[in-house]
Amino acid sequence: xxxxxxxxxxxxxxxxxxxxxxxxxxxxxxxxxxxxxxxxxxxxxxxxxxxxxxxxxxxxxxxxxxxxxxxxxxxxxxxxxxxxxxxxxxxxxxxxxxxxxxxxxxxxxxxxxxxxxxxxxxxxxxxxxxxxxxxxxxxxxxxxxxxxxxxxxxxxxxxxxxxxxxxxxxxxxxxxxxxxxxxxxxxxxxxxxxxxxxxxxxxxxxxxxxxxxxxxxxxxxxxxxxxxxxxxxxxxxxxxxxxxxxxxxxxxxxxxxxxxxxxxxxxxxxxxxxxxxxxxxxxxxxxxxxxxxxxxxxxxxxxxxxxxxxxxxxxxxxxxxxxxxxxxxxxxxxxxxxxxxxxxxxxxxxxxxxxxxxxxxxxxxxxxxxxxxxxxxxxxxxxxxxxxxxxxxxxxxxxxxxxxxxxxxxxxxxxxxxxxxxxxxxxxxxxxxxxxxxxxxxxxxxx
Amino acid sequence: xxxxxxxxxxxxxxxxxxxxxxxxxxxxxxxxxxxxxxxxxxxxxxxxxxxxxxxxxxxxxxxxxxxxxxxxxxxxxxxxxxxxxxxxxxxxxxxxxxxxxxxxxxxxxxxxxxxxxxxxxxxxxxxxxxxxxxxxxxxxxxxxxxxxxxxxxxxxxxxxxxxxxxxxxxxxxxxxxxxxxxxxxxxxxxxxxxxxxxxxxxxxxxxxxxxxxxxxxxxxxxxxxxxxxxxxxxxxxxxxxxxxxxxxxxxxxxxxxxxxxxxxxxxxxxxxxxxxxxxxxxxxxxxxxxxxxxxxxxxxxxxxxxxxxxxxxxxxxxxxxxxxxxxxxxxxxxxxxxxxxxxxxxxxxxxxxxxxxxxxxxxxxxxxxxxxxxxxxxxxxxxxxxxxxxxxxxxxxxxxxxxxxxxxxxxxxxxxxxxxxxxxxxxxxxxxxxxxxxxxxxxxxxx
Ligand SMILES: Cc1cc2nc3c(=O)[nH]c(=O)nc-3n(C[C@H](O)[C@H](O)[C@H](O)COP(=O)(O)O)c2cc1C
Ligand SMILES: Cc1cc2nc3c(=O)[nH]c(=O)nc-3n(C[C@H](O)[C@H](O)[C@H](O)COP(=O)(O)O)c2cc1C
Numbered sequence: 001x002x003x004x005x006x007x008x009x010x011x012x013x014x015x016x017x018x019x020x021x022x023x024x025x026x027x028x029x030x031x032x033x034x035x036x037x038x039x040x041x042x043x044x045x046x047x048x049x050x051x052x053x054x055x056x057x058x059x060x061x062x063x064x065x066x067x068x069x070x071x072x073x074x075x076x077x078x079x080x081x082x083x084x085x086x087x088x089x090x091x092x093x094x095x096x097x098x099x100x101x102x103x104x105x106x107x108x109x110x111x112x113x114x115x116x117x118x119x120x121x122x123x124x125x126x127x128x129x130x131x132x133x134x135x136x137x138x139x140x141x142x143x144x145x146x147x148x149x150x151x152x153x154x155x156x157x158x159x160x161x162x163x164x165x166x167x168x169x170x171x172x173x174x175x176x177x178x179x180x181x182x183x184x185x186x187x188x189x190x191x192x193x194x195x196x197x198x199x200x201x202x203x204x205x206x207x208x209x210x211x212x213x214x215x216x217x218x219x220x221x222x223x224x225x226x227x228x229x230x231x232x233x234x235x236x237x238x239x240x241x242x243x244x245x246x247x248x249x250x251x252x253x254x255x256x257x258x259x260x261x262x263x264x265x266x267x268x269x270x271x272x273x274x275x276x277x278x279x280x281x282x283x284x285x286x287x288x289x290x291x292x293x294x295x296x297x298x299x300x301x302x303x304x305x306x307x308x309x310x311x312x313x314x315x316x317x318x319x320x321x322x323x324x325x326x327x328x329x330x331x332x333x334x335x336x337x338x339x340x341x342x343x344x345x346x347x348x349x350x351x352x353x354x355x356x357x358x359x360x361x362x363x364x365x366x367x368x369x370x371x372x373x374x375x376x377x378x379x380x381x382x383x384x385x386x387x388x389x390x391x392x393x394x395x396x397x398x399x400x401x402x403x404x405x406x407x408x409x410x411x412x413x414x415x416x417x418x419x420x421x422x423x424x425x426x427x428x429x430x431x432x433x434x435x436x437x438x439x440x441x442x443x444x445x446x447x
Numbered sequence: 448x449x450x451x452x453x454x455x456x457x458x459x460x461x462x463x464x465x466x467x468x469x470x471x472x473x474x475x476x477x478x479x480x481x482x483x484x485x486x487x488x489x490x491x492x493x494x495x496x497x498x499x500x501x502x503x504x505x506x507x508x509x510x511x512x513x514x515x516x517x518x519x520x521x522x523x524x525x526x527x528x529x530x531x532x533x534x535x536x537x538x539x540x541x542x543x544x545x546x547x548x549x550x551x552x553x554x555x556x557x558x559x560x561x562x563x564x565x566x567x568x569x570x571x572x573x574x575x576x577x578x579x580x581x582x583x584x585x586x587x588x589x590x591x592x593x594x595x596x597x598x599x600x601x602x603x604x605x606x607x608x609x610x611x612x613x614x615x616x617x618x619x620x621x622x623x624x625x626x627x628x629x630x631x632x633x634x635x636x637x638x639x640x641x642x643x644x645x646x647x648x649x650x651x652x653x654x655x656x657x658x659x660x661x662x663x664x665x666x667x668x669x670x671x672x673x674x675x676x677x678x679x680x681x682x683x684x685x686x687x688x689x690x691x692x693x694x695x696x697x698x699x700x701x702x703x704x705x706x707x708x709x710x711x712x713x714x715x716x717x718x719x720x721x722x723x724x725x726x727x728x729x730x731x732x733x734x735x736x737x738x739x740x741x742x743x744x745x746x747x748x749x750x751x752x753x754x755x756x757x758x759x760x761x762x763x764x765x766x767x768x769x770x771x772x773x774x775x776x777x778x779x780x781x782x783x784x785x786x787x788x789x790x791x792x793x794x795x796x797x798x799x800x801x802x803x804x805x806x807x808x809x810x811x812x813x814x815x816x817x818x819x820x821x822x823x824x825x826x827x828x829x830x831x832x833x834x835x836x837x838x839x840x841x842x843x844x845x846x847x848x849x850x851x852x853x854x855x856x857x858x859x860x861x862x863x864x865x866x867x868x869x870x871x872x873x874x875x876x877x878x879x880x881x882x883x884x885x886x887x888x889x890x891x892x893x894x
Pocket of ligand 2: 682
């Protein structure tokens with residue numbers, strides 16, 4: 001069998017990804033700020049040999065907190081506490097290039113990579129929530145293209161900072177009194193349109209050299225950015241065809257900038273409702289959907305399409321004619337995904353809300369463990385995915401079902417590891433450790 | 448006996464506070480980025496019932512890294528990993544009001560307070576290292592007065608953010624589907640000279656309400672700032688008289704702004720060289736001083752006094768006539784402290800370097816355990832301190848000697864706890880938990 005092994009991350013969302021999960025009897029919304037809740041989830045994923053846990057983030061409060069369990073722990077601290085409670089699993093967290101200073105972000109991720117012994121990944125985003133702007137002294141969220149332009153320079157700066165100490169800069173020679181070979185610690189002297197940063201970083205190079213560069217953003221700009229920088233890309237697709245198109249496109253883009261496409265893993269989200277029969281699984285999904293609240297779902301949908309939908313009949317058709325152009329929205333790829341569903345399925349507004357309730361646009365699959373494993377295998381074998389961000393509709397239980405029922409099937413089919421073979425996240429993902437751009441090239445060394 | 452109990456923090460500096468500690472055979476400089484090193488130190492301090500561990504910080508690499516073991520883990524991540532490995536001890540870390548965005552800082556400290564169950568303190572600084580400016584797009588470090596002006600507004604903003612959720616805002620009512628009472632979650636709509644921040648914070652109010660506000664900065668501006676905001680102040684004094692003057696002044700300033708001076712604890716640093724005889728302790732200090740390197744010590748001293756001293760005779764007198772005015776320096780209080788030593792003792796440059804090598808200007812005491820305990824008791828009884836930041840010259844061993852030899856004497860004298868009585872850092876320090884400024888006042892509630 002030539003199928004390569006898949007990568008699986010557990011994407012942890014407080015009470016699960018379904019927007020009504022917190023209302024279910026088995027949910028634990030009171031633990032949303034309890035770090036042991038997240039540590040325990042990570043430990044379960046580690047016991048199942050997942051590549052990593054994954055966290056989304058945005059620096060603003062969701063504006064519909066009345067109806068949704070949101071507002072909890074911040075990712076850097078959450079990731080650190082998880083790293084401290086685990087040994088092998090990777091820890092990937094989202095941070096924004098729009099609302100951080102590169103020096104501060106570089107320090108924290110370098111420190112996390114040190115203290116986790118090389119298990120950290122950075123999910124790079126430009127921030128989808130326009131409300132963030134008002135928490136950072138801006139009148140408005142910068143335009144999509146401007147955000148990606150800043151992201152580009154941001155990556156240049158932090159990469160230089162993470163490279164600024166060569167791997168062998170620390171000597172700690174008690175006898176001579178020389179702690180560091182300062183010829184191997186480099187100022188970066190970056191001067192650009194958005195940033196001017198002298199460096200060097202105030203920390204030695206970390207075990208992975210740099211955190212693993214994960215990226216989330218699938219628009220035209222997002223894809224070019226990912227092709228240049230990303231080592232893994234998290235993406236949302238409703239259909240196999242869309243996912244295949246995306247996969248082929250992103251790998252081609254990587255190739256066209258001179259990269260080995262193997263160095264850029266494509267990881268769509270998948271949200272599994274699992275039952276002992278397909279009917280049971282679908283009934284479970286419906287139970288969840290019945291707990292959704294239109295005041296919440298409509299607000300989410302209205303944000304995505306740029307039109308206030310509250311005046312429309314929930315059971316009437318989606319008013320395609322009034323929606324704002326995707327290019328005016330903050331989150332191009334997700335707005336497009338919603339319009340694609342409308343074009344394909346002509347749902348009522350309520351049906352569309354239910355389609356998005358499970359995982360905000362990611363693929364929701366309701367079925368038996370075999371159905372779920374089949375879908376995963378199909379996407380993997382037909383060029384749509386190198387792995388998945390698993391997004392349980394509810395937590396903590398929803399990941400247990402997946403681990404107990406689906407993971408064994410994937411193992412039987414040779415699709416998923418039974419033991420970790422490496423210790424770093426790069427090793428789990430099959431990614432090389434990058435050399436410092438300031439290190440002498442091998443040629444120079446032998447000259 | 449009416450003596451109140453003292454507060455003791457362990458101030459962790461990588462290999463100890465003496466600048467040459469890393470060159471000693473018992474040092475572990477290879478563990479500077481190993482989180483277990485810091486976790487173990489915190490666990491020892493916790494076993495000895497210390498109030499907290501404490502970390503300094505600055506967002507720039509020390510410019511004399513060739514000769515000093517510097518450049519390690521970043522405080523937020525280090526503090527989190529320590530919180531995850533301990534249960535009761537407080538964790539205080541330094542973050543700058545000059546080089547952070549208030550929304551980002553507020554999130555991380557709130558998250559830390561949640562995940563430590565109320566054990567976090569923020570050491571507020573405006574940053575002493577002028578080099579930091581060049582890592583944040585600035586041509587120069589803002590002037591001292593400007594930094595404190597920004598700090599003032601920064602504190603206003605983050606305090607509002609930490610108060611923005613009333614304590615009982617989360618309902619998590621599954622039945623009605625209401626997660627949060629949005630009447631109890633407040634926008635802050637701050638518009639000021641430096642910041643414009645809408646809020647609310649995207650996290651519920653934390654166990655302590657806010658992190659404990661610790662402050663380090665003892666200039667005129669620093670003192671006024673502390674009088675308004677600080678709940679504990681970390682300060683450096685060479686003599687009992689100076690410490691008494693400072694203590695009386697800071698308590699008077701707190702009173703004059705309408706605060707209970709008991710709510711502002713004064714914690715000078717103390718760096719103990721402990722021997723079984725005073726002569727042995729002094730010999731140990733000399734051994735350390737013999738390992739200092741003039742290239743390093745002179746650079747530190749030159750930075751503080753604003754004059755390049757490398758051309759001067761090390762064994763000649765300190766050239767008082769050429770030093771820059773304190774008001775031109777970044778770190779007023781420390782520059783003044785150095786000039787005071789010169790005025791008092793007329794040391795040679797080398798002698799001055801040795802005076803500062805142990806703890807960068809904090810009081811170094813070499814003596815028997817009884818001598819150390821006597822000094823601590825004298826400062827406490829004669830109105831110079833509510834407690835101390837203990838700064839072992841070397842680590843990890845230097846804190847063990849203090850815990851084994853000095854702490855029992857303090858306990859015998861009724862000066863230090865034998866068991867924790869509370870669970871939060873506020874409780875350890877005897878500080879009240881602040882109410883949210885947005886919460887209805889008790890009057891309103893009963894009206
Ligand atoms: C699968 C996926 C996940 C994302 N997760 C986040 C997130 O956690 N936080 C966030 O601010 N933005 C997130 N984004 C959006 C990014 O911020 C992105 O930089 C921006 O909104 C533009 O997205 P686009 O390139 O798809 O238009 C995500 C995007 C995708 C496709
Ligand atoms: C005891 C003490 C400790 C300090 N620790 C730090 C520190 O860890 N990082 C830092 O940037 N500044 C530190 N500072 C200095 C502060 O940044 C301060 O805001 C600024 O330099 C002005 O200090 P001043 O008010 O004493 O002049 C410290 C100051 C004192 C007095």
